[in-house]
Amino acid sequence: xxxxxxxxxxxxxxKTAINSNxxxKTAAADWIYGVVALICKAQPPAFPGDxxxxxxxxxxxxxxxxxxxxxxxxxxxxxxxxxxxxxxQVLRKELEPIKGMMQGKxxxxxxxxxxxxxxxxxxxxxxxxxxxxxxxxxx
Amino acid sequence: MDYPADLSFxxxxxxxxxxxxxxxxxxxLELAALGCxxxxxxxxxxxxxTEIVAKIVASLGRACAGIFSDxxxxxxxxxxxxGAELGRARGADSIVSIGGGSVMDTSKGIAILLTEGGTLLDxxxxxxxxxxxxxxxxxxxxxxxxxxxxxxxVIKDHERKRxxxxxxxxxxxxxxxxxxxxxxxxxxxxxxxxGLDAFSHGYEALTSALREPISDALGLHAIRLIRRFLPTAVxxxxxxxxxxxxxxxxxxxGAAFSNxxxxxxxxxxxxxxxxxxxxxxxxxxxxxxxxxxxxNDVVADRHRLVAEAMGVDVRGxxxxxxxxxxxxxxxxxxxxxxxxxxxxxxxxxxxxxGACAEMTLSDGAIVQNPKPVxxxxxxxxxxxxxxxxxxx
Numbered sequence: 345x346x347x348x349x350x351x352x353x354x355x356x357x358x359k360t361a362i363n364s365n366x367x368x369k370t371a372a373a374d375w376i377y378g379v380v381a382l383i384c385k386a387q388p389p390a391f392p393g394d395x396x397x398x399x400x401x402x403x404x405x406x407x408x409x410x411x412x413x414x415x416x417x418x419x420x421x422x423x424x425x426x427x428x429x430x431x432x433q434v435l436r437k438e439l440e441p442i443k444g445m446m447q448g449k450x451x452x453x454x455x456x457x458x459x460x461x462x463x464x465x466x467x468x469x470x471x472x473x474x475x476x477x478x479x480x481x482x483x
Numbered sequence: 484m485d486y487p488a489d490l491s492f493x494x495x496x497x498x499x500x501x502x503x504x505x506x507x508x509x510x511x512l513e514l515a516a517l518g519c520x521x522x523x524x525x526x527x528x529x530x531x532x533t534e535i536v537a538k539i540v541a542s543l544g545r546a547c548a549g550i551f552s553d554x555x556x557x558x559x560x561x562x563x564x565x566g567a568e569l570g571r572a573r574g575a576d577s578i579v580s581i582g583g584g585s586v587m588d589t590s591k592g593i594a595i596l597l598t599e600g601g602t603l604l605d606x607x608x609x610x611x612x613x614x615x616x617x618x619x620x621x622x623x624x625x626x627x628x629x630x631x632x633x634x635x636x637v638i639k640d641h642e643r644k645r646x647x648x649x650x651x652x653x654x655x656x657x658x659x660x661x662x663x664x665x666x667x668x669x670x671x672x673x674x675x676x677x678g679l680d681a682f683s684h685g686y687e688a689l690t691s692a693l694r695e696p697i698s699d700a701l702g703l704h705a706i707r708l709i710r711r712f713l714p715t716a717v718x719x720x721x722x723x724x725x726x727x728x729x730x731x732x733x734x735x736x737g738a739a740f741s742n743x744x745x746x747x748x749x750x751x752x753x754x755x756x757x758x759x760x761x762x763x764x765x766x767x768x769x770x771x772x773x774x775x776x777x778x779n780d781v782v783a784d785r786h787r788l789v790a791e792a793m794g795v796d797v798r799g800x801x802x803x804x805x806x807x808x809x810x811x812x813x814x815x816x817x818x819x820x821x822x823x824x825x826x827x828x829x830x831x832x833x834x835x836x837g838a839c840a841e842m843t844l845s846d847g848a849i850v851q852n853p854k855p856v857x858x859x860x861x862x863x864x865x866x867x868x869x870x871x872x873x874x875x
Contacts, residue, residue, distance in 0.1 A: 457847035
């Protein structure tokens with residue numbers, strides 16, 4: 345059946361997946377740089393407007409995960425924006441996020457070197473999401 | 484040189500390149516072709532006093548909205564903000580940058596502010612911009628950084644003592660005017676160091692984890708040109724042909740690494756530059772043979788190409804042996820153009836190598852190194868070899 349992509353249920357499951365990922369806990373042990381927000385650009389009819397996710401990450405733990413407006417997401421120290429199709433590629437591990445940023449497939453607001461220093465942690469965030477049984481909106 | 488069946492890449496290099504001795508006199512025509520009428524000229528204090536800037540400003544005529552010449556070698560956020568302020572005050576609709584990497588990177592920052600407003604810190608990110616920025620014509624006066632065609636800008640935040648990295652397709656300059664006459668007065672040591680910077684761009688584009696065939700072609704030809712023409716440019720600075728081919732090589736290598744990225748070598752150069760003031764090109768020159776040896780077990784086939792591009796006979800030898808020959812050839816080339824071969828000679832204290840290694844590990848450039856680098860001890864091994872100038 346699957347959990348609808350970027351739904352409240354998906355976000356809650358994502359938080360659980362992050363916090364139960366031992367590899368993430370290790371890789372992100374030094375992450376003290378704050379919230380990472382994700383924005384998925386509008387994809388009508390499922391997403392008539394842009395949708396945002398707020399991930400409050402601290403030293404290997406996801407303290408909070410919630411849906412937010414794009415305005416709020418953009419206030420996070422790090423905000424990654426992409427089209428729906430790109431996020432789908434990321435979740436299916438067809439697009440490596442850092443490479444995607446380099447190539448403009450994902451857009452980063454924030455300090456890139458800080459993100460690249462946390463490349464292992466970023467990969468584990470993707471691995472956590474990839475473990476979810478996601479129902480994509482175009483399938 | 485095989486490419487995987489699942490090869491997937493994105494290559495972009497939209498800059499119009501105008502080449503020729505005296506080509507900088509066409510700046511006014513190129514500006515008009517962009518549909519612009521008032522250009523802010525950005526340069527540094529030294530160049531502003533030379534004929535180079537005077538002639539270009541004369542060529543622009545009434546299309547010169549003003550000259551911003553306060554760009555220091557290590558440009559910062561304040562410089563960009565001040566330049567943008569002048570540009571806004573003069574109603575500039577475009578930028579003409581004349582200088583080396585610092586001037587061109589500063590101009591990329593000014594281009595953002597003239598279009599987006601605010602201060603540079605408001606726009607910190609990667610591929611964050613969503614529209615075309617202020618039209619920008621680059622006229623390089625060194626042959627090294629390749630910034631005239633890259634999507635990068637590195638600008639210092641002196642207050643917070645950090646470097647801000649910008650990477651965005653929308654800041655790639657519109658036009659690069661490569662005029663070899665403008666580089667003939669570059670002193671031999673700077674000619675050599677900037678030339679080796681371009682070489683290092685070619686090398687790292689060719690070996691990066693994001694390597695792809697188009698950048699390979701650009702990087703390899705850049706190395707061939709540098710091998711052929713840099714010694715002449717160093718020994719006979721007024722040789723227009725050699726100067727011209729070096730400008731082309733720097734641009735080719737810039738386009739290559741703007742797409743394929745750099746790796747461990749640049750991470751090391753960034754750190755020894757920041758901590759000990761070693762010129763970026765020189766740092767690349769010194770560390771390159773040792774990085775080649777470090778990477779050799781992963782990309783020996785690529786090193787064979789480097790060796791071949793340098794004219795080394797590697798027929799009948801294994802890729803690994805060819806890689807070692809490439810490292811030796813680079814060392815010999817660095818010596819041939821008169822540069823030192825060790826960080827010891829540049830004043831890097833031996834007892835700081837450990838700290839340099841730790842800092843290198845957290846430099847963003849290291850991520851796309853072909854051989855993943857996660858242990859500071861590995862970097863320290865390379866640094867020790869580069870410090871002594873002898874293979875580990």
